[in-house]
Amino acid sequence: RTVNLISCSRVIDGIIQKGQAQMAKTTKSTVKQPTQDIGIKISPLEVKVMPVLIIGDAPLICHAWSQKAKLAMLAKQLKQAATGREAKDPVQDFKDSLYPLVGGGYGFPSVAVKAAAVTACTSVEGITKVAARQAFHILGESVEIPTAFDGRLMRQDMIRIIGAEPEMREDMVRVGMGTADIRYRSQFWPWRAKVIVRYNRRALSEEQIINLINNAGFGVGIGEWRPEKDGQAGLFHVATSDEARQFLKKAA
Helix, strand or coil, rough: HHHHHHHHHHHHHHHHHHHHHHHHHHHHCCCCCCCCCCCCCCCCCCEEEEEEEEEECCCCEEEEHHHHHHHHHHHHHHHHHHHHCCCCCCCHHHHHHEECCCHHHHHHHHHHHHHHHHHHHCCCCCCHHHHHHECCCCCCCEEEEECCCCEEEEEEEEEEECCCCCCEEEEEEECCCCCCEEEEEECCCEEEEEEEEECCCCHHHHHHHHHHHHHHHHHCCCCCCHHEEECCCCCEEEEEHHHHHHHHHHHH
């Protein structure tokens, strides 16, 4: 009987010790350990600004959206009653195709140069369109253009066109279902422009950007009837050192 009591006591002690060990293990696992801050290192951008002089190798044809054309398009989308077509005014069409700048002179949308350079990536090894879009921007002079809906002003950046005064050109075009039409637009010839490039040097170097812009001028172009659209206008090249010096000398 005594032996049985001692055996029972040992069994009970073993169960208690086992339970205490299990509780200690559970308590240890549920106690929150102190957290450690993990620092995130952000590599700084190496943003630079670089002027690039481009010189036209073919006439630059402008075709800005006129306020009249935008109002007519908006009226159609709003299901408003259509009015009769006005008589064509070649002189007014020519004036409406220009991008006048504040204080005089004329410009061209700066984004066109970037778009041409991005498209030119297909002719340059080692640079993708995605990388080029993210690597640089073309700065310009801000111009406020009225919207068609309520006339509020919308900002658009322009590069200044330097050269001869704009002249009117007449072109036969096909619109819609192949209907022939005569278009009167403006063109600059000769022309050049100073392009300000803001870029991330960690993504593209100066040499790569200049190479892109130069390829864009030869194979893509800007403006109407450019090579990208099966035309021969809007061609340009990046100025050589001698051409840049001559430009600076004349500007002085």
